[in-house]
Amino acid sequence: xxxxxxxxxxxxxxxxxxxxxxxxxxxxxxxxxxxxxxxxxxxxxxxxxxxxxxxxxxxxxxxxxxxxxxxxxxxxxxxxxxxxxxxxxxxxxxxxxxxxxxxxxxxxxxxxxxxxxxxxxxxxxxxxxxxxxxxxxxxxxxxxxxxxxxxxxxxxxxxxxxxxxxxxxxxxxxxxxxxxxxxxxxxxxxxxxxxxxxxxxxxxxxxxxxxxxxxxxxxxxxxxxxxxxxxxxxxxxxxxxxxxxxxxxxxxxxxxxxxxxxxxxxxxxxxxxxxxxxxxxxxxxxxxxxxxxxxxxxxxxxxxxxxxxxxxxxxxxxxxxxxxxxxxxxxxxxxxxxxxxxxxxxxxxxxxxxxxxxxxxxxxxxxxxxxxxxxxxxxxxxxxxxxxxxxxxxxxxxxxxxxxxxxxxxxxxxxxxxxxxxxxxxxxxxxxxxxxxxxxxxxxxxxxxxxxxxxxxxxxxxxxxxxxxxxxxxxxxxxxxxxxxxxxxxxxx
Numbered sequence: 102x103x104x105x106x107x108x109x110x111x112x113x114x115x116x117x118x119x120x121x122x123x124x125x126x127x128x129x130x131x132x133x134x135x136x137x138x139x140x141x142x143x144x145x146x147x148x149x150x151x152x153x154x155x156x157x158x159x160x161x162x163x164x165x166x167x168x169x170x171x172x173x174x175x176x177x178x179x180x181x182x183x184x185x186x187x188x189x190x191x192x193x194x195x196x197x198x199x200x201x202x203x204x205x206x207x208x209x210x211x212x213x214x215x216x217x218x219x220x221x222x223x224x225x226x227x228x229x230x231x232x233x234x235x236x237x238x239x240x241x242x243x244x245x246x247x248x249x250x251x252x253x254x255x256x257x258x259x260x261x262x263x264x265x266x267x268x269x270x271x272x273x274x275x276x277x278x279x280x281x282x283x284x285x286x287x288x289x290x291x292x293x294x295x296x297x298x299x300x301x302x303x304x305x306x307x308x309x310x311x312x313x314x315x316x317x318x319x320x321x322x323x324x325x326x327x328x329x330x331x332x333x334x335x336x337x338x339x340x341x342x343x344x345x346x347x348x349x350x351x352x353x354x355x356x357x358x359x360x361x362x363x364x365x366x367x368x369x370x371x372x373x374x375x376x377x378x379x380x381x382x383x384x385x386x387x388x389x390x391x392x393x394x395x396x397x398x399x400x401x402x403x404x405x406x407x408x409x410x411x412x413x414x415x416x417x418x419x420x421x422x423x424x425x426x427x428x429x430x431x432x433x434x435x436x437x438x439x440x441x442x443x444x445x446x447x448x449x450x451x452x453x454x455x456x457x458x459x460x461x462x463x464x465x466x467x468x469x470x471x472x473x474x475x476x477x478x479x480x481x482x483x484x485x486x487x488x489x490x491x492x493x494x495x496x497x498x499x500x501x502x503x504x505x506x507x508x509x510x511x512x513x514x515x516x517x518x519x520x521x522x523x524x525x526x527x528x529x530x531x532x533x534x535x536x537x538x539x540x541x542x543x544x545x546x547x548x549x550x551x552x553x554x555x556x557x558x559x560x561x562x563x564x565x566x567x568x569x570x571x572x573x574x575x576x577x578x579x580x581x582x583x584x585x586x587x588x589x590x591x592x593x594x
Contacts, residue, residue, distance in 0.1 A: 132171060133567040135466065135487040136161060142422040142462045143183035143192060149531030150206070152192050153462065153485075154180025160194055160204055162211055164532030166483040167565040170211035172204055184229050184238065186252060193238060193252075199225055203255055209535065215255040219248070230285035233292045241282025245299065262312075267297065267305055270314045279303045283324050289333035296336060298327045304338060306350055318354050320346065326374050337377055343369025343391040363404065368394045376425055378456050380472065383408045385456060389420050403461050405470070405477065412477055418464035425472075426528045427454035458528040465490075471523040478523040484566045491552040498562065502545040510547075510559055514571035534565075555579070 113121075138156035145152075151163045158174035160183075174180075174196065182195040190206040191214075200218040204211055219226060223244025230239040237258065238250040245264030248257055268276045280300025288294040293310045302320035304327070307313075322340035329336045330347075335357070339345040344360040362369055375388040386406040392398075392413070401416045403423055458480060459470040466487050469480035502510075544563035547570075551557050559571040 131169070131565060132161075133484075133488065135485055135489075138179075139421055139462055139464065139467075141180045141183045141194075142424065142460075143185050144424045144426065144460070145185040145187060145192075145531070146427060147187050148185075148190060149529060150185070150190075151460070151529045152183050152185065153467075154183050154194055156180075158196070160192070160211065162192070162206055163484065163529060165530040165534070166527060166568075167534045168532030169484070169565065170206055170209075172211035172213060174202060174213070182226075182229055184231055186231070186235060189235075193229070195226055195229060201226075201250065201255075203252075217250065217255050217257070219257075224248070227281045228284055230287065230295070233287055239285050239295070241285050241297070243281040245279060245282060247282060247285065247297070262297075262307065262309070266312065267307060267314060271303060271305070271317050272319065284327040286327055286329055286336075289329055289331065291333065296327055296329070298324045298338065300324060302340070304348070316350055316354065318348050318356075320356075322360075323371075325371050328375050328377055330377055331379055337375060339372035339375040339388060339391075341371040343372060343393075345372060345375055345388065362391075363406075364392050364397075370394055370398065374423065376423075378425060380407060380455050385425075385472070387423065387425065387459060389423060401463065403459070405459065405472075407472075414461065414468070414470065416461065416463045416466070416468070418466065421462045421464060423459060423461040425456040426458040426460060428457040428473075428528075429454055457525070460529075469528065471525045473525065474523040479521060480525050480527060481518070481522040483527050483568055486567070486569055488550065488567075491554040491556065493550050494553055495551040497549040499547045499549065500544070502547055504542075504545065507545045510571050514559070514569070517572065 136153055136155045136159060139153050140156045141154040143152045149164065153161045153163070156179040158177040158180065160172040160174070160180065162170040174194070176198070178200070179197040180194050181197050184193045185191070186193065192204050194202045194204060196202065198218070199220070200216060202213055203215040205214045219240070219242075223242060223246070225243040226240050227243050228241040230241070232239065236252060238252055240248045240250055242248065247262035249260050250256070251258050264279065268279065271279070278301070282297060283300050284296070284298040286296045288296060288306070293308055294315060295307050295309060297305045297307055300323060302322055302324050304318040304320065304324070306315040306317075308315050320338060320340065322342050322344065325339045325341055327336055327338050334351055335347055335349055337345055337347050340360070342362070343364060344362040346356040346360050347358065349357050370390045370392055372388045372391045375386070377387075378385045384407070387403065389403045391404060392400055392402055401418060401420050402413045403416070403420060404411070404413045456472050459472055461468045461470070467482070467485045469482065470477050471480050546563035548560040548562040548567065549557060550560065555574065555576045557573045557575065558569055559573070561568045561570055
């Protein structure tokens, strides 16, 4: 019966379909909202561009509001790591199938230029590190060897740092199986030395020019990450028991002090990533995880410690990655002049300014924290807003909004969120808008979305980015108790 009714429905004739194709041409131009299943993130401190990779193989690059580039791998393979090549507008994507892809930001598009793959279980890439010279990418593997990728030709070089050679001056207990390469970092101001961290807790300072170990450091806990301090003489390691240690390369092979377990003394979750910088002449420490396993095993946090100030930011979904964005120094120009010096600074994590914002990428949201604000408020998102935080149930588009009404809606929205956001401008401000029309007033178009939680959101839909202006909650107009009581009264009568 239903098939009969469906078959008798209105159908377009061939002539009408042909006419529609001649009169209308549809193509995808922009993407709004938060990426589906983000899996990796990278930051270019010179061009000030942010790149996000997803589990579906998408690569998206964002700059200042309105500067966006989209790419998609041929196969929908998850992107596991991303690495920007400074000043070149290029990014290397490592996918879950152990393939490497070189993407290039052209004038208005993101194009895959080259690709490369390593075959074999022992050649599974576990970490990447960019040389300060920008010529090679160091690829640490689960087998323990480190391979070099020539970035000009995008091919593997014959130079390999073999694990057996690195292990020659290591204690006998760690020669058997030090595990996969967890981290590789170039020593600041000394590009010949790299710090290699292995899964079981062995850390080696390796001199590449002489092919010898300068020093070895041994931890009793499984290694998660490494981070150089800005002086280049100390580094910090984080571990799977929720602790971190500081090491001095000029002193003994033991840590400078006892391991620090911030949320101890009971068993804590691993710290998969840790960053340290200097902010206002005091150490800034940022790390994910590390909370007690028994009481907070279901929490997803990023902790920030600065002097006596300590905050654990709690997120509703798993933390994928986080990074620090430095402010532009007064001497830093938009395009820069000294490429060689800047490349070395970028590889070492030094970009001249002090940190001004913390960017946290979670599975369902991206959050920017203003580190210059006294209360560490959030920075309002101009894009990457999760439109479906509550499921969309209906939409309505309104164009040609009067300017006076538009300003009233904006002011109402600011009054709603003034206590949540700082006044700092969006820190991701790379690129230039090619579609600016001088002083012409932008179109005042609104997209209204109704949501499952009873809210109606007003979106600025007149430009490239879609920004939430105001959120209207309708729950105040529906009294559930009164309706239920009235229904019971009617039933009795």
